[in-house]
Amino acid sequence: MTKTSSNKPFAAFDIDGTLFRSGLYREVAFELVRMGAVPESILKKIADKENAWKQRAHGSAFAEFDQAVVDAFDKRLPRLKIAYFDLAAERVIKAHKDNVYVYTRDLVQELKKKDYFLIAISGSQLEVVEPFAQHYGFDTWVGQTFERGDEYFTGHIRKTHEGKGKHLRRLIKRHNLSTSGSIAVGDSIGDIEMLSLAERPIAFNPESNLYEIAEKNGWDIVIERKNLIYEMRKEHDQYRLRRTKSH
16 A cells, blocks of 8 residues: 655645545545435535535635535445445546646656655545545555445544644654655645644645644745646745746
């Protein structure tokens, strides 16, 4: 599953909303509905949250919608056939693996050439995280795991969307990685501990809470909007905004 290393600098990436433009776990959930593996009525239960997000009703609308999707599908696990889930995961990777941001995609490729040890730490399920990370040349990865029974999932879940710093520390130790020159990239509050372990933290398209922490700590802030990429870097106690790339 992983490659060995010796004192290389690491580059740790969140996946959902950072490299991948959507959420791998959300795409799997919606694919299961399209397949008929879970009832379409689940979507009605989260419709209000989805509408609030699409209408930008309040600052936490997306987070609430996202959590509603997770909660609704996690409850279905003991009634979800493993074979259906695996098929949905396979279809999502085939259809959406290239739906990524330009800045982070290019950064992964650049750091790969520089012999960084690439780490993906995601709250999505390992069944989609692993093939996605392999597709982009990551050396190791962390993803959520559902305990499997004979035909159905048991309902027990090992979540990874929180405690990313713990996972990163473990991987740094296991692979004898160097923090010198290290990089971490994330977009949400759940990435803060992971970001703080790197020499160069990058808040990419950050949510408001992460933006405030990044600004306070002088971390790099990168915004990718339509076909433009902007980088905010602190120089002489002030942030300077510059366009770094168009595509």
